[in-house]
Amino acid sequence: MILPWIIIILVIGGTLAWIAGRFGPHWPRWISLATLGIHFGFLLYLWIQNYSIFTLTTRSPWFALFDIPWISQIGISFSLGMDGLSLLLILLINLLGIMAVACSWNAIKDRVGFFHFNLMWILASITGVFLALDLFLFYFFWELMLVPLYFLIGIWGYENRIYATIKFFIFTQVSGLFMLLGILGLYFVHGANTGVYTFSYFQLLGTKLPQPLGFLLMLGMFLAFAVKLPVVPFHTWLPDAHTEAPTAGSVDLAGLVLKVGAYGMIRFLIPLFPKDSLSFAPIAMALGIIGILYGAIVAFGQTDLKRLIAYTSISHMGFVILGIFAWNTIALQGAIIIMIAHGISTSGLFIMVGDLMSRLHTRDFRRMGGLWSTLPRMGGAAMVFTLASLGLPGLGNFVGEFLVLLGVYRVSIPAAALATLGFIVATIYSLWIIQGAFHGRNTEGWKLQDMSSREAAIMTTLIAVILWLGIYPQTVLNTSLPAVEAMQKYAIETQQTIVSPQISPAQPLPIEGSITINTGGKP
């Protein structure tokens, strides 16, 4: 009974915050903070308590499952499950949720109750996405997430917010429909094959799909995840949404919403359609590489700081999709680390931009410069996050990117080599952020207040996490390992003979079956 409560706490907290909004603006803030704090503590307890089982690889990766019938006539059940991967991601969104509440403490003055209601409901629905083990329920939470986010950006956003929200909504909604098609197709094929009509994840695993239907269904689902991730030709909603969103909205987008796409690929896309998705892998990986380089180049050209950071997100997510479709343990573990580290570092940057905006009232890069002399502490914090995003060893992103490339190299050498160019372009835009905002001449003569203790606390927390991920990522890696191996096993059990997702003929190692549960290289 733990799992439903993880969602319900947030739902109740959000509703309470809305109601409490009548009594004064501080009530919703404290209620949300308290709810998230309790929630976080609870999750942390869950993690520590279960941490020991991660070393026992013989046990099932699922350390909590929950299943009650919901609409049993058509095989829908309210089925939740938590393994290391979902636990980590829920912890991440929770932490970022706290940061989102903290960073909008003074920034949001209008309809505070409703704001926190939306914030908490976003967290609740994303938690639902990470827990759902019934495809219908997954789709339900997936779509539910959009509504509060729509309000969050549409009400508290900046000048051009209506355009941005509608764009964002249409992109995700349309792609979500493709996913629905994929889910329904799988449902009916499975029903026709076995006579059991069900949306249950475990039962749908290993469905034999006729061609080319299987490939099309996979493509439909991929599209939904690709838009959320976002993968390059479907990314244009993200910069607009980020630019117009309030800081908390940007944190949610970068830290939470983008992760949902990657999670969907790891949990659903590849295990459900192993053969099709791996024959699609070369294209997906190519899209990932294009994303890494394209996002970085476009980022460098931006003059709006938030837009710039949004494009860097696209670049980083290219590494994630690359790692996922390389589909070996090292690359997958790397992708998970990137997901978490990117959530932290990019949120840190967005919060920093929010803090800057509350002082400068502009996001325009060209009007900043030389802020280091007046904001040294904020400059230091910004430096850490930009260095994380350029992949400096010792900070979290590096571990992820290195592991991804290490794993990708095994699958395709050219892909790894091209993606490594991402290190260089990331350096270019990251240093550009520092140069544009903090170094150089203070042409407009800004004299500003350095970070308040609330802002400093946010930054310190995020920096501590990113450092911890960079120097001792083992806690995270251990937690996600059983889940990653289970996913690979699901995919293998489904398809014994899988075509190797090679891009290049040059292969340094004979790879047994290509989606190995990774015995590693020789010798």
Added chain:
Amino acid sequence: MLGLLWLIPVIPLIGFILLAIIGPRLSRTAVAIIGVGSVGISAILAILVAISFISSPPAGNAFTQTLWTWINVTNFNPGISFYLDSLSMIMVLVVTFVGFVIHLYSAEHMLHQEGYSRFFAYMNLFVGSMLILVLANNLLLLYLGWEGVGLCSYLLIGFWYTNPANGRAARKAFIVTRVGDAAMAIGLFLLFNNLATLNIQDVMQRAAQTWQIGSPLAVTAAALLLGGAVGKSAQLPLQTWLPDAMAGPSPVSALIHAATMVTAGVYLIARTHVLFSLAPSVQLAVAIVGAATLLLAGFSALTQWDIKRVLAYSTISQIGYMFLALGVGAWSAAIFHFMTHAFFKALLFLAAGVVIDAMNDEHNMFKMGGLRTQLPLTFWTFLIGSSALSALPLITSGFYSKDLILFDAYASPSGSTWLWLAGLVGAFLTSIYTFRMVFLTFFGKPKTKAVYQPGSRINLALIVLAAFALLIGFLETPSFLGNINVLGNFLSASLPATSILPQRAGSEGILELVSAVISLVGIYLAYLLFLRVPKTTEAMVQSPVGAVLHRYWFSGWGFDWLYDTVLVRPFVWMANSNKNDFIDLLYKGIIRLNEALHRVLSNTENGLVRWYATGIAIGAVIIIAIVVFL
């Protein structure tokens, strides 16, 4: 005592953390105590560890200390672990000792600068990262140190951040070296995926077992590592960042861009020497890169007017010598030259820093002159450094290390007369540009008055470094001059000895004589050209050929221009012209299409009843027609 090894890099890092967090609130004295003290403790620890390492060598002449496993995924499990053998011992000693002296110097030199604590924080971070780099047990940890020093180099070049030119130089340094780092990263992927480890000793052992000499994988791996080394050590074709890096404060140039960081590439190649031995073609490439770089940089140094830029080009050129040594398999000669170079080049930069301060931030040597009497101590130490740099025979360390390289370049099996000749021409150039600097700055008529006299800490630093610049050469002397082999013997535990072709072994004495003469002739030529008859020199530069050459050499052979045209501008153009993201045009197009359709269809909703009736009528007719005729 060896157990204290981990403290050597950790203490400067603690210094960094302290200074970063509470530094701005501390007094300058406290900052200096933390900043200099942490490196000092490190140096003392390094000496203690060295004593224990030499007096009671650990098993296998190497000591490994693991703190924790950094990353552990299946068989990929690099640790935070340190590896101490004679090679890293020497590196640690040089880094901590030179680092300490330079910190001491900076405590006074930077005293009146804004950002005193920031400076020491970055410097401490640098020393910590550099120590991690040289002590790393595996290539991933080495890469951490490698990037860490690159970061500090960026931060310190751009230390005076309000000047956009400094920012540009800093970014250039970081990005250019990152190009090399990317190659190195690919090299790491290759090594791990083929040898299943990144532990340096295991890599070398397994590579030697599994790969044939000259096998494609070995060649690729070595070439990729060379890419990283070339970037960090400012060798062709990635040398362009180092002259611009002189935008940083002088102690930074001394520590990072002369003594330690830029020689990381040399260390990397020496550390992974087995891979290079397995790839003879790449090793030859190392030698050629070194020879070409030392010549190009030597010519460029001749034409600079900025005293620090001369030193920068000379650093590039001297590292070229080290690469030349590595390329011909003279591993210990490269490390020897690294040691002597660290001392005398740091000395030169520090002395140049004093000169620049005394000249009120003037970098142009042509506006200096006659400082010999005004800054006597600086003059003498600078002279010692210059003599060492131009390998003045017998008394300077540079003579012993450089001539060892020249001899090995000639006499080792992979050496050749051409490589030796390149080195010799380089040595000639070195004496000319070095003493051009000495004569322009310290001799002649005084043009400006020195406004500043160095204090005790700076003088102490200069004297200590000068002493080492003279004496350190006696660790290794040629066979006919005492035949001391302290360094070579010490290093033999970790680096193979240089093999010498027997038929060429006897020529050592003659070669030494030739290069000694060359060095002296160079100095005399510099005296002639820049002190006796500067008018003639001026005329040479003004002549048509001279002007073209001068322009090319002055701009570093036009590499900057080339990269700017081929890479930088297209990239910036691409980024700026695609600012609005052309992919969005597709979606904007969909929006436009919908809007157009909307307009067309909304025209039919014109509110005219009779229009609707017409529509109904026509529709009815069409339906009836369909029913009747189909």
Added chain:
Amino acid sequence: MATIPVEYGLFLAIILFSLGLVGVLIRRNVVFILLSVEIMLNAAGLGFVIAGSHWGQADGQIMFIFILTMASAEVSVGLALAIQLYHRLKTLDTNSISKMRG
């Protein structure tokens, strides 16, 4: 009794219907439009009657009675609308009631 061929009758109905339709389409005065609608209805009724007599069945006449009833209802509603129109806009021109254009 000589019978009129059924085609003649139907042809008449078609002509009447077309006249009515044209009237509806080209007249702008709402009263004339109502008149034209009546003509169309009666044309349709004529068609029913002719068909009924052709088949010898009463259905056609029954339909015509329905149409008559319906037409009277339609006229009353239509005239009410016309009065409202005049009341509000002081005109009987149908083009003036185009407020619902898209």
